[in-house]
Amino acid sequence: EPEVTQTPSHQVTQMGQEVILRCVPISNHLYFYWYRQILGQKVEFLVSFYNNEISEKSEIFDDQFSVERPDGSNFTLKIRSTKLEDSAMYFCASNHPGTGDGEQFFGPGTRLTVL
Amino acid sequence: DQQVKQNSPSLSVQEGRISILNCDYTNSMFDYFLWYKKYPAEGPTFLISISSIKDKNEDGRFTVFLNKSAKHLSLHIVPSQPGDSAVYFCAASSRYGGATNKLIFGTGTLLAVQP
Numbered sequence: 001e002p003e004v005t006q007t008p009s010h011q012v013t014q015m016g017q018e019v020i021l022r023c024v025p026i027s028n029h030l031y032f033y034w035y036r037q038i039l040g041q042k043v044e045f046l047v048s049f050y051n052n053e054i055s056e057k058s059e060i061f062d063d064q065f066s067v068e069r070p071d072g073s074n075f076t077l078k079i080r081s082t083k084l085e086d087s088a089m090y091f092c093a094s095n096h097p098g099t100g101d102g103e104q105f106f107g108p109g110t111r112l113t114v115l
Numbered sequence: 116d117q118q119v120k121q122n123s124p125s126l127s128v129q130e131g132r133i134s135i136l137n138c139d140y141t142n143s144m145f146d147y148f149l150w151y152k153k154y155p156a157e158g159p160t161f162l163i164s165i166s167s168i169k170d171k172n173e174d175g176r177f178t179v180f181l182n183k184s185a186k187h188l189s190l191h192i193v194p195s196q197p198g199d200s201a202v203y204f205c206a207a208s209s210r211y212g213g214a215t216n217k218l219i220f221g222t223g224t225l226l227a228v229q230p
Contacts, residue, residue: 004158033217043159043204045217056217091158093218101147101166102208104218106158 002026004107006092012113013082021077021110023092032075033093033104034067036060043091049075082114118142119207121221129229134192136224138205141186145207149218150179150190153202162203163190195228202226 005024013019025032034046048055049067057065066078075094079086089111093104120139128134138148146167151159165172165179165188172179178191192199205221 006158035218042222043206043218043220045219048217058217093158101149101164102210102216102218103149103161103164105161106151108158109156111156 004092004094004105006090006107006110008110009108010111010113012115015084015114016081019079019082019112021079021090021092021112023075023077023107024073025075025092025094026096026105027073029094029096029105031055031095031097031104032067032069034077035091035093035106036088037091037109038085038088046077046090079112082112084114087112087114119205119219119221121205121224123224124222125225125227127227127229128195130197131194134190134195134199134226134228136190136192136203136205136226138188138190138221139186140188140207142207142209142219143183143186144209146210147208148179148181148188149206149208150177151204151206151220152199153204153223159204192226195226197228197230200226200228 007022032049037043047057047061064080068076089109091109092107095104149164150162152162153159163174163177165181181188202223202225204223206218208216
């Protein structure tokens with residue numbers, strides 16, 4: 001069964017450093033998303049991406065964040081200058097339009113720890 | 116902005132009994148409601164969904180009920196099994212422009228099924 005994959009599973013970085021989180025969505029999906037979950041809190045939407053551009057972004061997704069689909073398979077989230085409060089689990093998700101009730105399929109997540 | 120609420124942080128049931136997880140929402144424009152199951156250090160796994168034009172959807176041991184007038188939905192698991200022990204998230208989305216929008220998650224309910 002196809003699944004969303006994410007790398008790395010755990011990233012430790014120093015405050016102010018750049019990180020790139022990588023995702024490979026399910027191959028025939030067209031919509032891609034990033035969510036995050038700070039420890040003990042709910043899963044929060046960051047950004048959605050379709051047809052090589054951002055469809056919607058949340059207020060969390062400020063100028064320090066960017067997304068890219070550099071080739072036909074990868075979908076990346078870049079944080080330019082990490083802050084302590086960026087420490088969280090980051091989940092990539094994807095789905096195909098017009099199927100089901102809009103369910104999105106999530107990857108296993110990347111745990112980002114900013115020291 | 117708590118558009119989706121799960122007021123019970125935890126629930127404990129005996130194996131073989133029914134588990135009922137509840138969710139309330141405030142935005143009457145939501146088109147779809149979804150339930151996800153999540154284990155620690157893993158991504159959310161899609162469980163079952165329901166369109167706003169329906170009041171019930173069933174899949175095996177899982178049934179979701181939607182009461183639009185009360186802006187309330189519930190997930191019934193029967194019979195409950197120890198492997199069902201996980202955090203259950205309620206999520207909602209609306210569809211615009213033919214695309215599926217972001218998922219808005221509740222805070223989750225930790226279900227513990229006792230053998």
